[in-house]
Structure formats: structure tokens, C-alpha cells
Amino acid sequence: VREAGGNNISSLSATSHKALHRKSMIEKRLLLALDQKHLEVLYQPQFDLSKGKIIGVEALVRWEDEEIGVVSPDELIPIAEETGLINNIGSFVIEKACKQAVEWFKKGLDLKISINLSVHEFRDKNMAKTILNTLSKTGCPAHLIQIEITEKFALEAEAEANIIKQMRLLENEGIVFILDDFGTGYASFRYMQLLPIEILKIDHTFIHSLMMSEKNQKLVNGIVQFGKSMNITVLAEGVETEEQREVLKNYGCDLIQGYLISKPVNVKEIENIVS
Numbered sequence: 001v002r003e004a005g006g007n008n009i010s011s012l013s014a015t016s017h018k019a020l021h022r023k024s025m026i027e028k029r030l031l032l033a034l035d036q037k038h039l040e041v042l043y044q045p046q047f048d049l050s051k052g053k054i055i056g057v058e059a060l061v062r063w064e065d066e067e068i069g070v071v072s073p074d075e076l077i078p079i080a081e082e083t084g085l086i087n088n089i090g091s092f093v094i095e096k097a098c099k100q101a102v103e104w105f106k107k108g109l110d111l112k113i114s115i116n117l118s119v120h121e122f123r124d125k126n127m128a129k130t131i132l133n134t135l136s137k138t139g140c141p142a143h144l145i146q147i148e149i150t151e152k153f154a155l156e157a158e159a160e161a162n163i164i165k166q167m168r169l170l171e172n173e174g175i176v177f178i179l180d181d182f183g184t185g186y187a188s189f190r191y192m193q194l195l196p197i198e199i200l201k202i203d204h205t206f207i208h209s210l211m212m213s214e215k216n217q218k219l220v221n222g223i224v225q226f227g228k229s230m231n232i233t234v235l236a237e238g239v240e241t242e243e244q245r246e247v248l249k250n251y252g253c254d255l256i257q258g259y260l261i262s263k264p265v266n267v268k269e270i271e272n273i274v275s
């Protein structure tokens with residue numbers, strides 16, 4: 001079959017062959033990197049608009065491989081989800097974050113750390129247990145850890161029931177859940193209804209288009225008011241300009257995160273920013 005535009009079979013398969021090769025290369029190197037703890041974590045500040053200060057950070061995984069070079073999370077996470085290595089990344093980031101939270105706590109820095117976990121990671125029936133074990137092993141108080149969950153796909157009823165059970169367990173221990181990418185996910189409102197969510201994170205796409213039209217502003221304002229009526233903290237991600245910050249503050253948005261405050265940075269830089 002020939003495609004319009006002149007792509008023939010051999011050039012198409014050459015492309016997919018290359019993609020397959022890269023994927024298996026990433027898989028192989030990732031195993032090694034996890035084994036040797038070659039992954040890193042950067043932290044991006046979360047800023048409280050009424051307090052006027054940074055109250056927490058989001059942990060974001062980073063990987064630069066000797067052979068492949070930098071592999072962005074947007075490439076890494078889907079491959080890790082497909083191969084099951086996502087659970088290893090999850091454990092790595094959770095442990096790193098818990099240790100860091102304790103270190104900051106001891107230094108008198110009052111910073112919560114948010115960790116990204118996809119609902120896929122909660123398919124692991126031991127997820128909640130793993131997290132609670134890591135908390136006690138590292139001596140990390142539960143209130144210092146928050147979990148950002150994403151909802152890229154629909155879940156079967158059984159998986160959904162299992163996730164709710166695990167989240168309730170963690171919630172009882174004092175862990176706060178943030179619903180990430182609100183508005184773009186598969187079932188934002190359904191998850192708001194079902195899951196113990198305390199913070200709603202407005203997806204960056206809505207923030208980027210905020211100043212482009214009145215319609216976009218009404219949409220974001222609507223999400224903020226919805227959060228308020230549900231007694232939920234509203235966090236906007238991808239805030240890059242003063243103008244966006246002002247508009248969000250006027251709507252009553254609680255927290256912002258984005259390049260305006262800081263890009264994701266290492267531990268030292270976070271300490272410099274907050275002290």
C-alpha cells in the first residue's frame with residue numbers, strides 16, 4: 001500500500017524499526033540505571049498566593065544516560081509503564097523524596113513534597129504498603145508527602161475499586177492526594193467524585209491559553225470556583241507570566257507552580273530559593 005505524499009513501505013518500516021530499537025535500548029539501559037541508582041530527581045516550587053511563599057515542591061524524575069543521552073519524562077514514563085519498570089521508578093522517587101522531606105524537616109524548612117504516581121502504579125496491590133513502609137523506614141511524617149495522580153486511561157471496575165481502597169488507606173495515614181492534569185484527563189469529574197482528592201491541579205494547557213480569550217478565562221475561573229465550592233485547594237500549573245499570576249489570584253486560586261516561580265531545580269537551589 002502506498003500512502004499519498006510518497007511514503008512507501010520501506011521508509012515507514014525503517015522509521016518504526018528505529019523507534020522500536022530506541023525503545024528496547026531505553027528499556028535495557030533503564031534497568032541498569034535503576035540498578036545503579038543513576039536516576040535523579042529535580043524539585044519545582046509550589047507557591048501559596050495568599051501567604052506569598054513557597055509551601056512545597058513537586059518531585060520530577062530526570063535521567064541522562066551515558067549512551068542514550070537525556071531521556072525526557074514524556075518519553076521515559078510511557079515506556080516504563082509499558083514494560084512494568086514504572087514501579088521501580090516509583091519506588092526510587094518515593095524513597096528519594098521521603099529522605100529529602102526528612103532532611104528539610106530537620107533543617108527547619110517547612111516543605112511538602114509531591115510525588116507523581118499514575119493510576120497504573122496503583123494496580124500494584126502493594127502500592128500503599130510500599131509507600132507506608134518507605135515512610136517508616138525513612139522516618140518521614142506522612143503529612144510531608146503528597147501524591148499527584150494522573151488519569152490518562154479508563155479503568156476497569158475492579159482496578160478502580162482496588163485503587164480507591166489503597167488511596168483510603170493512605171489518606172487515613174495523612175497523605176494528601178492531588179488530582180493532576182485536571183480538565184484533560186479521561187474522567188476528571190468522576191475521579192473528583194470517587195477519590196479522596198484534596199487538591200485539584202489545573203492542567204497547564206488551560207493556563208497557557210488563559211490570556212487568549214474571555215472564554216478561556218471563564219473556563220479557568222469556573223474550575224477555581226468549582227474547587228472552592230467542593231472545599232478543595234486549587235493549584236494552577238504552568239504559570240509563566242505575572243499577568244497569569246494576577247488573574248489567577250483574582251479568581252481566588254490558592255497555589256501556583258511554573259517557570260514564573262522557578263523551573264524544576266536541584267536540592268541546593270531549592271534551599272537557596274526558600275531561605
Ligand code: C2E
Nearest residue numbers: 060061073074077093116117118238239240258259260264
Ligand atoms: P506533570 O506532572 O504535568 O509535570 C509538569 C511538567 O511541566 C514537568 O515536565 C515540568 O518540568 C513542566 N513545567 C513546569 N512548569 C512549567 C511552565 O511554566 N511551563 C511549561 N511549559 N512547562 C512547565 P517534566 O518534568 O518533563 O515531566 C513531564 C511529565 O512526566 C510530568 O507531567 C509527569 O506526568 C511525568 N513525570 C515526571 N516525573 C515523574 C515520576 O517520577 N513518576 C511518574 N509516574 N511520572 C513522572
Ligand code: CA
Nearest residue numbers: 058116148180
Ligand atoms: Ca504532576
Ligand code: CA
Nearest residue numbers: 180181203237
Ligand atoms: Ca500536570
Ligand code: CA
Nearest residue numbers: 150180181203
Ligand atoms: Ca502532564
